[in-house]
Amino acid sequence: MDFKHYLQVLKDNTPYDFSNYSDNSIKRRLQKVILDNGLTIDELLDKTQTDKGFVERLVEDITVNTTELFRDPEIWPQFYEKLYPALKGKKTFNIWHAGCSSGMEVYSNMIILNELGLLEQARIFATDISLGMVRQCTNGSYRYEFNKKQLSDFEDIIKKSPIQGISKIDFNKYFDFDLENDRINIKDFLKKKVEIRQHDLVQEKVPFYNKFDVIFCRNVLIYFNANLQSKIYQMFHNQLYPKGSMILGNHESLTGFYKTKFSKNGPLYTKTNVFHFKYQ
Amino acid sequence: MVRPKYKAVVIGGSAGSFSVVSKLLSQLREDFPLPVIICLHRLKHVRSGLVESIRLKSKLEVIEPNDKEQIMAGKVYLAPSNYHMFVEYDGTFSLSTEKPLNHSRPSIDHTLTSAAYVYRNKLIGIVLTGANKDGAKGMKDIADKKGLTIIQDPKTCEMDTMPKSVARLIKPDKVLSPDEISTFLNQLAI
Structure with a gap:
């Protein structure tokens, strides 16, 4: 089965339509999900049509969720x-x-x-x-360790180029830091x-x-x-x-x-x- | 007119590769007839500077492409910081921020593999000095599609892990010093 056929099955049976995603990248990520789950094509088709939880996880896996505090x-x-x-x-x-x-x-x-x-x-x-x-x-x-560097980079940036005069931010006003559990809580x-x-x-x-x-x-x-x-x-x-x-x-x-x-x-x-x- | 045998050159490099690429681009002739697609590891938080420094010595125009940008002959494309860069079948680039591969974004494997599928036996793949194994799998894909594979001679590398990882997976068509790489590429233009 080619990936376009699968995307059609997904579109017909779920609220999700990936048919106009960039071919190369959706194909690659779909292949990875299938491989990681160890599914046969029949199992994949069956789960797609019957298992809502599976579909939600699949959507999470084939979409890209990269983000950071103060990205760039x-x-x-x-x-x-x-x-x-x-x-x-x-x-x-x-x-x-x-x-x-x-x-x-x-x-x-x-x-x-x-x-x-x-x-x-x-x-x-x-x-x-x-x-x-x-x-x-x-x-x-969010994970503290993952964001630690971003936060300090952002501090360095605004020290050098303030945002409308703001050159320092006290993050304690916005976050509860729970370092023991590696969390930043908004x-x-x-x-x-x-x-x-x-x-x-x-x-x-x-x-x-x-x-x-x-x-x-x-x-x-x-x-x-x-x-x-x-x-x-x-x-x-x-x-x-x-x-x-x-x-x-x-x-x-x-x-x-x-x-x-x-x-x-x-x-x-x-x-x-x-x-x-x-x-x- | 003689049809060029190749359609693109794709280059991967990591530790020590900046000076090699910089020199290579200063040596490539102005009328070099192929697109040169480069993926170098860089420090994630050192955003600017790399493309500017590479531009200084290059005779060809050096671009950090945007998503969906058309790939043109005679231009040099550098994977932008913090994005994976893929070659698409319609002759454009696509960018992605999906998670790092081999601890890197951009990942050399992603760029090389996508180029291998598009250009097949009309691709020249080159892996330069570097301290990890990113690029090895991509070079294998280029070899599988009958593209031409070149590694920088490990004796001339600041870090030889990367070209050696390629040589463990495939037998490269050529093992060349940086000067030999530019001589070889310039001959293609004749």
Whole structure:
């Protein structure tokens, strides 16, 4: 059975559609899952159609859930150089983390918002395809050892290039450190503020009715083929307020048609003015 | 016009390979007719600097590609920090942040294996100095697809673990010093 056939079975029997993921990478990860589980093709097909728990685990395994606290630390001062002027002075603003994985970037961003005195006005939304990731995001509990270096790198970065004057952050305000159990636990006041939902970007249905000032979607669309990427860019364009911004991964860029719908503004892609035709 | 026998060169290296790659790119002729795809291990938190330093001496344009970027002849592509870099069947790169392979992201095996499947016997694979075994499996895939395999002569390596791991899995077509590698590649351009 070739992997495209399997993806069709998955699509027909579950809510998950991976048929427009990049061929090479989805094939490779699918093969690994099959190998790791020691399944025959028949067992795989059977479990896919009958075992919901298996399907959830499979989705978690074939999607990529890499994230870190303050991932790419050097980029954060650049985000806020562009975002801060647009957000300060607003009564409320909405931020969507699309493909939030375990939520580390969601909380990293909230910490910066709080330091800048913007957290109260912010409404934070986060979505991920995987139920397991949605749970981890809700729990906000991460491995300390894994993040130790990131946190100190981030401290070094903002000492050198402060974020709107912020050059030091007291992490004790945001985390309960439980070093004995190798945990960093996010404090409740941050966790309570995020609205988290399971949502698959591929379905192209919008998860929230409101529009957004900022959409974070870093290193998520790289797993999709170019055709699906375009559809998601269109959806983000529709869901952004005029002059709202989309934040992609460091090595993602818009091509073709969508280059004209967003203007590149440092590491941000900002929705350009759209002409509206008036019918008289 | 003579059709070139090869379509791409893919190079992997780790400890000690920066100066080898830097010199190689200074020696490659300006009209080198193939894309040169390079995957070097780097320190995860030293983000910038590598591509700039490599650019200094290279006669060819050096790019850290974005996801879905088209692969062009005569350009040098360096796997960006903290991403795996794959060659896709449609002649583009795809990037991924899935977990490190052989403790590395970028992983040389990922780049070499994906290139082996796409370019098959039209690929030249080169593994340089390095202190681990990343790249060995990828070179085996290149050999399996009848591509040309070259390792840096272990006698000229700062760390010879990487080329030696390749030689344990396959018999490389050529074992060359850094200068011999650039001479060989430049001959292809004639």
